[in-house]
Amino acid sequence: MKNIRNKTLRVLKTVIEENQDFILFTHQNPDGDAIGSVLAFYYFLEELNKNPTIYMTGVVPYFYEFLLKKEVKIVKEIDRKYEVGIVFDSSDKNRITEEFDISEKVKVLINIDHHPTNSNFGNINIVNPKAASVTEIISDIIKKLGYEISINVAECILTGLITDTGSFKFSNTNYKSLKIASDLVKKGANISKISKEIYEKRKMASLKLMGIALLRLQLYRNIGWSFIEEEDMKVNGASQEDIEGIIDLLRTLKEADLVVLFYPYNKEKIKVSLRSKKDSIDVSRLALKFGGGGHKEAAGFQIDKTQMNSYDDFIKKIDSYINSDEWVYTHK
Incomplete structure (x- = not known):
C-alpha cells in the first residue's frame, strides 16, 4: 500500500x-x-x-x-x-x-x-x-x-x-x-x-426531530439552514444519536450549495454541522475558521452559546466567508 x-x-x-x-x-x-x-x-x-x-x-x-x-x-x-x-x-x-x-x-x-x-x-x-x-x-x-x-x-x-x-x-x-x-x-x-x-430503523424521536428541522428549514442566498433546540430534545425524549442523519436530509435541498444545522451539543456549546453540495466550497476550511474540522464535503465545529447572538446573524457570517474569502474555495 x-x-x-x-x-x-x-x-x-x-x-x-x-x-x-x-x-x-x-x-x-x-x-x-x-x-x-x-x-x-x-x-x-x-x-x-x-x-x-x-x-x-x-x-x-x-x-x-x-x-x-x-x-x-x-x-x-x-x-x-x-x-x-x-x-x-x-x-x-x-x-x-x-x-x-x-x-x-x-x-x-x-x-x-x-x-x-x-x-x-x-x-x-x-x-x-x-x-x-x-x-x-x-x-x-x-x-x-x-x-x-x-x-x-x-x-x-x-x-x-x-x-x-x-x-x-x-x-x-x-x-x-x-x-x-x-x-x-x-x-x-x-x-x-x-x-x-x-x-431504516430510526426511533420516533429521531423522525420527529427530522420533521422539526424540515419545518424550520430556511434559505439564505445559496445556504440552506435549520436548527434544533434543547427544548425539542426534551419534549421528544431525544438524545444526540437521534440527530444523526438530519443534516444529510437537509442536503437534498435543490436550491442550496451549502447546508447548515445548529443543534445543542451540551449545556455550554452548540454544534454546527456543515455539508457542501458544490465542488468549489470546502467546508473543512470553513470549519477550521471556527476551531473545527472535517472533510471537503462534510465538516463541523462547536461554538459557545454565549457567542451565538442569533442563527440568522451567524448564517450571514458564514455567507460572507464563502463569498469573499478565497481560502474557503477549492479551485480546479
Whole structure:
C-alpha cells in the first residue's frame, strides 16, 4: 500500500505482535466510520488473542448496535495504564475527551485517521486524507500485514464505507472504495442488511426531530439552514444519536450549495454541522475558521452559546466567508 510506508507497517506489526493490552479510542458522538473502525479493530485484535478494550464516553448509537456481535468490553473511565492505545477517526486527541490526556494513559499511542486536518499526535501516525473512510485504511492495514478479514470485521469496515461515502453517493467514492466494498461482500458482508439497520430503523424521536428541522428549514442566498433546540430534545425524549442523519436530509435541498444545522451539543456549546453540495466550497476550511474540522464535503465545529447572538446573524457570517474569502474555495 503506497499510502503507508513499509517502515511504519513494520513498526505497527511489531507493536501488535509484542503487546497484549490495547485500549481503543474514537471521537465523542461517534458516527458510522468511528464505530465501524473501533469495532473492526477490536474484533481483529480479539482474533489475534489480544486483550482489547474500548473507551467511550457515551454509548454505541442504537442504529449501529447490530455490529455488536458479542460482548464487547467498553469502559467510560480509565483507571490504569495500557500498553498500546489506538485512536480512530479523530483529527485531534482532544476530540476523544477533555477530561484527561489520553497520551498519559498508554505507553504507545497509534493514530489512524483520514482527516486532512489531523495533528499527527501519535507515536505512530497513519493518516491518509485520500481514503474514503478510516475503515478503508483498516482494510488496507489488515491485508498489508498479512492477515485475513473475518466476516465480523468485514461488516464493520463496510459500515464505515457506507456511512462516510453517503451510500457511495459522495465524491470521495472511487474505484478503490468500491473495490474494497466488493471484496467485503465476497467475504459475506451484506450491503442491503447494513443499510437497512442504519437508515431504516430510526426511533420516533429521531423522525420527529427530522420533521422539526424540515419545518424550520430556511434559505439564505445559496445556504440552506435549520436548527434544533434543547427544548425539542426534551419534549421528544431525544438524545444526540437521534440527530444523526438530519443534516444529510437537509442536503437534498435543490436550491442550496451549502447546508447548515445548529443543534445543542451540551449545556455550554452548540454544534454546527456543515455539508457542501458544490465542488468549489470546502467546508473543512470553513470549519477550521471556527476551531473545527472535517472533510471537503462534510465538516463541523462547536461554538459557545454565549457567542451565538442569533442563527440568522451567524448564517450571514458564514455567507460572507464563502463569498469573499478565497481560502474557503477549492479551485480546479
